[in-house]
Every structure is written in C-alpha cells, then in structure tokens.
Amino acid sequence: MKATVLIRPKQGILDPQGEAVGEALRTLGFGVSGARVGRLVDVDLDTEDPAEAHAALDRMSHELLANPLIESFTIELEDGA
Amino acid sequence: MKATVLIRPKQGILDPQGEAVGEALRTLGFGVSGARVGRLVDVDLDTEDPAEAHAALDRMSHELLANPLIESFTIELEDGA
Numbered sequence: 823m824k825a826t827v828l829i830r831p832k833q834g835i836l837d838p839q840g841e842a843v844g845e846a847l848r849t850l851g852f853g854v855s856g857a858r859v860g861r862l863v864d865v866d867l868d869t870e871d872p873a874e875a876h877a878a879l880d881r882m883s884h885e886l887l888a889n890p891l892i893e894s895f896t897i898e899l900e901d902g903a
Numbered sequence: 904m905k906a907t908v909l910i911r912p913k914q915g916i917l918d919p920q921g922e923a924v925g926e927a928l929r930t931l932g933f934g935v936s937g938a939r940v941g942r943l944v945d946v947d948l949d950t951e952d953p954a955e956a957h958a959a960l961d962r963m964s965h966e967l968l969a970n971p972l973i974e975s976f977t978i979e980l981e982d983g984a
Binding site: 828830840843844846847850852853854855856857858859860861862863864865866867868869878881882885886887 | 909911921924925927928931933934935936937938939940941942943944945946947948949950959962963966967968
C-alpha cells in the first residue's frame with residue numbers, strides 16, 4: 823500500500839525557507855502574502871490493511887520522519903483514507 | 904486563497920535521501936519496500952479565483968518552486984479543486 827506523510831513546520835515556528843520563498847515569489851511579481859515550506863515522504867508499505875498502515879505511519883513519523891516538537895504531520899493513504 | 908504545491912523527484916531520478924529513509928525505516932523494523940522524499944510549499948495567494956490561482960501556481964512551480972527537469976509537481980487548492 824502506498825501512502826504519503828506531509829510534514830510542515832508548526833504554526834509559530836520560524837520558517838526562514840518559507841519566508842525566502844515568499845519573498846522570491848513577490849519579487850517575481852506574484853501576488854502572494856506568505857509561504858511555508860515542508861516536506862513529504864512517499865512510503866511503499868508491505869501491509870494492505872489501512873488501519874495497520876496508518877498506525878505504522880504514525881509511529882514512523884514520530885520516530886524518524888518528523889520532529890514532533892516543531893513539526894506537524896498528516897498521513898494520506900493512497901485510497902484516500 | 905490557500906494552496907499547496909507538492910514536489911517530488913521524477914520516476915527514474917535517483918533519490919538518495921529517499922533511499923536513506925527507506926533503509927532507516929527497515930532498520931527500525933518497519934515493513935517498507937521503498938520511500939521517496941519530496942517537499943511541499945503552502946502558498947497564501949491574494950486571488951480567490953481558483954482558475955487564476957491554479958495558473959499562477961503552475962508558473963511559480965516552473966519558475967521557482969520546482970525543477971521541472973528532475974521534479975514533478977502537483978497543485979492542490981484548499982477548497983479541494
């Protein structure tokens with residue numbers, strides 16, 4: 823089963839990369855009031871069980887993929903669950 | 904209008920960061936056959952028109968956010984369009 827974890831800086835956490843991107847977009851002439859930069863991880867899981875996959879991804883995110891102190895994460899299973 | 908651009912390494916493009924993440928997840932005992940790492944940019948646009956927003960995000964992605972030679976991108980408007 824394929825899944826994606828979306829990882830974003832938490833609200834209130836400084837995001838200098840996002841600020842630079844927002845500034846660069848405005849310099850290019852785009853009407854943008856802000857930008858935040860995060861990352862995503864596409865994972866190919868051995869299990870096909872959505873509940874099991876979600877639980878594993880939650881643990882992966884806490885243990886390795888994200889830093890829960892400063893980042894929030896969202897899990898998306900490919901079937902849309 | 905808020906929107907997110909999801910940026911991923913194209914198929915066939917080497918992704919050493921993804922390989923390292925996959926390896927680390929297996930070492931931690933997770934049943935994972937592969938992982939790919941990309942990034943995401945949340946953008947706060949001045950326009951509220953979905954078509955205009957989509958066109959602007961497409962140009963932003965080509966000009967600044969992604970490298971179309973080696974990366975693919977997906978645009979998601981917050982209303983789900």
